[in-house]
Each structure stands twice: as C-alpha cells, then as structure tokens.
Amino acid sequence: MSRTVRGAAATAILCLTLTACGGGSPTGAGAGAPAAPDPLDSLSTEELLEQARAEGTVSVYSFTSRIAAVEAEFERTYPGIDVVATDISSTEQIARIKAEAAAGSPGADVAYLSDAPVVLDELLDEGLLRNYVPPRVADALPAEFREPLLASRLSTKTLMFNEEAHPDGPPVQNLWELTDPEWNGRVVMVDPQIRGDYLDLMTEIVLRSEEMGAAHEALRGVPVELDEGIESAGEQWIADLYANGVVLVGDTDSVNAAVGARGQQDPPVGFTTYSDRRDNSEENRALQAATEVAPAPGIAFPAMIGLSPDAANPAAARLLVDFLMGDDSETGGTWFEPFYVPGDYPTRDDVTPPAEALPLAELGTWTIDPGASAGVRRDVADLLLTLG
16 A cells, blocks of 8 residues: 655654653664674575565655655565655755654664765764665676665756757856856755755865866956855855845755746746656656756765664565665666656666766766765855855
8 A cells, every 4th residue: 555655844843852852872783883794685685575575564764756656666566565655855864863763763664865975974874874785786886886875876956947948058158157147036946954965066066166266267267256254166156146146945846847837038047956857748847957067067966775773674675775776677677767767877887877868977967975075064054054
C-alpha cells in the first residue's frame, strides 16, 4: 500500500522535542566511529530479499518527491514489502535525524539526501548514518561515489532561463551580468538560508573566487573592487547580487514557475535544478539550462544514500538502497527511471546517460568538493545573514 508522506518544516518542533528529552547521545556507531562490518552488507540481492520479506516494511526519508515513483515500482517488484516514504528536504532531514537519534528513536531505515558537506560532517562522522554499497553495483562505481557515502547520481543547481522568450540561447554569458541594473529584481533562487544545496552553490562561488575574479575582468576589463568587509571576488559577487534585488523564494517549484512560465515577455532567470526540465510539457513551461556562462553556471553535487545504524528493517533497507541504484540494464531500468532524465547524471559507469542529455562537461557546472565546502560554508552563511 502506498503511503508517501510529504514532510513538513518540522525543525522547530524537533528542537522542542530534543530539549524536552534532555538531549542524549546517538544510538548508532558513536561520534566518529567507523561502522562495524555487518554480514548483511555482503549478501546478494536474492539473499536480502528473503529476509526483507520477513521484515515486511522499510522506511525512507527522501529529499526528492520522485521517491513516490520509486516506492510504487519497488512494491510492484517486491510484493509484500511496504515502503513508507517521507518527502522531506535535506535540511529538515538532517535536523530530524539528529533529533531522533538524541531521543533514542530513529525514524527511518534509509536516508536519501543531498547537502553533502553537512551530511558527511554532522551525520556520517557522528555515527548517525552508515555507508552501504550494494555488492551488485560496487564494481561499476568510481571510488568517489562509493566512499565516504554512496552516491546514486549527481544533481544540479544551475542557471536556467526561459527558452520561449530567448530562443537564441541564454540571455547572459557571464555571472557578473546578473549584478547589472538590467537584471535588478529579475534573478530568482531559493533562499540559501533555508535550503542547503543553494548554500552549497553560494559556497562554491566563494571557493572559486579566482575564477570569479577572472570572469569579472573579462567582462568589465578591470579587476574586482572589494567592498569593506568583503574578502574575495566570490563574496563580492554575492553581495552585488543581493544588492541588485535577487528574489529569494521558499522552494524550487517557485523558481521554476517564475522563470519557466510560457507567455512572458521579459522573464527572470533563476538558479534551479536542470532535471526539472522534465516537467516542461506538464507544467506549460519553457525551462532551459544556461550553458557557456563564465566562469560556470552553477554546481553539480551528489545525491547520497545512507543507512540508519539502528535500522529497524536492515535487510529491507539494503534492498531499497540496491533498488535505488537501478537494475542491471544499461539505463537502470524501471528502478532508476524516475532519475533517468536529462540533468541527472548516473554515478554508475555502466549506465548510459539519456540520449537527449546534455553532457555534464558541456553544461559546465562546477562539481563540489564536500570537504572543501564544509571548511568555509559557515562563513558564507554568516555573510548571507548580513546581506539579508
């Protein structure tokens, strides 16, 4: 029976719950401790299935609403195992997992989430998640997608435009153009203070300050002039974007609607998910990715999967992780179909990207380094507070 639940913004409630419980320590492996080997990790799909059917259910937190399609297909493939899926942003997932662990009541067997810098630092390193790589697909995964946490695909936050209004291509060729008066109040993105993947975008721009400085000089003919208190070209771009009236919204759907709606004469541009073009026909939109934008139009980042160290249904949890990686066909089959769209990039090297997909190199995004991002992310968040 399908029981997908859309997660609410529950962080405040969770904090109250945590306070009421008097804190506590994680129930998993312990802060910084590596997960002990588990015999289940080496079982084949068929061997897991027998135990998973005995468990009968598996719960998952997912940062993407496409988990509903995964849920339906998993239950068709493995009748008798009920998937309880909660659609909840990565930011809310992180808060919920931490609060549940402190209260001694883990709520999900599997976590499917982005926001890698925080996930690795605050969940994996603290023993609140553990890694599991299905043996069936291990050899098809480059090392960086097997460790420290399994990554099923790369997603994006990249500059998008309305191709109906701009049939000849992107209306800008350089990120610094977005700070010009022409684009005042016409750049849209989710508020980075409420969504971690957009904070990762801002963080990467700061980390790439040398490239941002070169892009400024290529466009303006002069080096970037830094305002008082601003330490880099990336920080200056963010400050200038905010000063130019960037429109901050609460969710990606709002960005897509503002940028992509057909019939606009002078639409905004916005940072959103490239794969959301899959909904253009259904939503009557004309979203398209802005390529050849200097120094880069956005970021690519891993969609990661982790297990609760105290999973109530450990065999079914591993079976679901195996399923999320796709079947043995060259497209990942119906298991991977929700993510087999242009703009999502499979991490398995034996899965062929969709024929109509724009290669990642051609899209031109930066691929984030979660470790480097973690080192400056808080400083970028502090900067944004001063600009908001």
